[in-house]
Amino acid sequence: MARQSGVLQVQGTVGGIVFAKDGSVRQKQSSNKSQFNSSASMQRVRENANEFGTAAKAGKLLRDALRKVVSLASDRLMVSRLAQKMKLILNLDEDNDRGGRQILPENLPALVGFDFNAGSAFASTYYGGVVSALDRATGNHTISLGEMNPSRDVAAPQGATHYRVTGAVAAVxxxxxxxxxxxxxxxxxxxxxxxxPAEVLQLARPLGAPDDALVVAVGIDFYQSVNGKLYPLNSNAYNALSVVAVG
Known part of the structure; x- marks a missing residue:
């Protein structure tokens, strides 16, 4: 590799020549986009790239669909964790060739149990009964919460004085x-x-397409009472949200 000599200080790219900070000089590499798109040796790389892109888009679509409840309970790595989960679901597709596999509704039950906040799993935070009922014919879905004792059945963080259970259903x-x-x-x-006492959350939505996947998420968020006013606790760090059913 050539090296720059003399007092002239140049850094950056000039006329296809790259002047590095350490004084080295090299020719700028040409784009390998054409090679990536056509080379037989890059076939597997292209397939993987296509499927990771599909998984990432699927994760974003689900996040957007459940945005109102996801915004209450998620960790900083949730986006990548959800994309990884979607890639695992993509791998279950036996109908399409590698590189073109898709998120199929029949494989989505693998989503059940996914926690949007890895630091606060719903199953270890809320011990009250949760039963979801999906009605495709009418679009009227429910989440039934059983009778429970909050001090016993909620693993509340220190400082919390109140809690709330949230639920959402998305046809995706x-x-x-x-x-x-x-x-x-x-x-x-x-x-x-x-x-x-037992309570039922009513989740009525406009009817979607018959082949839409139904995803149900249930979560719990915490509050602290100060001078009679409730404040969300600790920037949602202890809130939990999980996928509890897919239909």
Missing amino acids: NFETGTFVATDAATGESPLTNAVR
């Missing part, structure tokens, strides 16, 4: 990139020994 079409969604929540309840 991963082929067209469209969705419709709705959400609901309980009122803010105190974290006391007082038994909370």
Whole structure:
């Protein structure tokens, strides 16, 4: 490799020649885009790139569909974790060739149990009963919350005085990139020994396409009462949200 000599200080690219900070000089490499698109040796790389792109788009679509509840409970690596989960679901596609595999509704049950906040898993935060019922015919879905004792059945973080359960259902079409969604929540309840009666969250939405995938997420968020006013606790770090059903 050539090296620059003399007092002239040049850094950057001039006329296809790269002048590096350490004084070395080299020719700028030409783009390998053409090689990437056509070379037989890059076939597997192209296939992987296509599928990672598909998985990333699927993850973004689901995040957008559940945006209202995801915004309450997610960690900084959630986007990449969800993309990885979608790639695993993509790998379950046995109908299409590698490089063109898709997110198929019949493979989406693998999403159940995905926590949007890895630092606060829903299953280890909320021990009350949760049962979802999906009705494609009417579009009227429900999330039933069983009777529970908050002080016993909620693993609340220090400083929390109240909690709220949230739920959402999204009808997502991963082929067209469209969705419709709705959400609901309980009122803010105190974290006391007082038994909370069973409650049903009604999730009515406009009817989507018959082949849309239905994804149900349930979460819990925490509050602190100060002078009679409720404040979200610790920037949502302890809030939990999980996919509980797919239909």
